[in-house]
Amino acid sequence: MKRSQSLILATVLSSMIGLSNLAFAADDSTQQTKGKVQRVLMNPEGKIDGLLLVDGTQVKFPPHMSQELLSLVKANDSISIKGTKENAKVIKAESITNTATNKSIVDKGPTPPEGGSGEGPGGPGPKLLGRKGEVNGAILADGSIVRFSPRIVEDSKVKVDVGQNLKVTGFGTQNSNGKSLEATSLSNN
Numbered sequence: 001m002k003r004s005q006s007l008i009l010a011t012v013l014s015s016m017i018g019l020s021n022l023a024f025a026a027d028d029s030t031q032q033t034k035g036k037v038q039r040v041l042m043n044p045e046g047k048i049d050g051l052l053l054v055d056g057t058q059v060k061f062p063p064h065m066s067q068e069l070l071s072l073v074k075a076n077d078s079i080s081i082k083g084t085k086e087n088a089k090v091i092k093a094e095s096i097t098n099t100a101t102n103k104s105i106v107d108k109g110p111t112p113p114e115g116g117s118g119e120g121p122g123g124p125g126p127k128l129l130g131r132k133g134e135v136n137g138a139i140l141a142d143g144s145i146v147r148f149s150p151r152i153v154e155d156s157k158v159k160v161d162v163g164q165n166l167k168v169t170g171f172g173t174q175n176s177n178g179k180s181l182e183a184t185s186l187s188n189n
Contacts, residue, residue, distance in 0.1 A: 030084055030094065035059075037077045040070065041128065042145055044182035046173040051079075051096075052139070058128050059083070060092045061107065068105045070177070072098050087133040135160055146170075148183035158186040165189050 035053035043049045047063035048070055059081055061069055073079055078100060083093040097104040128137035130150065137147040138160055146168050153160055160166070167189040172181035 032082045034080050037073050037075055039075055042177050042180040044172040044180045046175050058090045072103055072105050086131045090129045144179040146181050146183055152186055156186050158188050
């Protein structure tokens with residue numbers, strides 16, 4: 001459920017944008033790698049749309065598979081990921097395997113709505129990093145996830161760095177998976 005919120009949130013976690021030590025080929029071909037889950041990433045609609053690994057790598061996965069991903073992995077689980085590299089810190093997963101249980105989920109694309117062939121769920125929501133590596137989100141000290149357009153940062157000239165205080169206004173959700181907010185405005189306080 002969406003709701004307006006005005007929050008003063010402090011101190012971006014150092015894991016916001018960690019460097020990845022994963023090795024990938026220079027092309028966008030499918031790669032396989034392993035990592036340990038630090039936390040799940042939730043979009044402002046309350047759906048899980050990815051994972052943040054201990055080494056700072058962000059793993060994108062479609063939000064329409066939120067429940068399957070939650071039933072497969074949790075923090076501290078070791079996983080194997082098959083997917084394509086979007087940039088040095090972001091992997092778009094095609095499949096994720098929990099290495100302890102050997103159970104996997106595979107992205108087979110969105111399912112059309114019941115009773116028809118109309119449009120399925122929309123494309124992926126905003127991410128912590130964009131395809132070109134631009135910052136478009138942060139994980140705050142209290143664990144909240146804030147997503148924003150790089151344009152908002154540009155227009156407001158706000159600094160989004162580790163240790164910076166942020167005042168965020170926007171909409172979002174809070175549930176058992178945490179708190180996530182889509183910022184409509186940002187400022188440093």
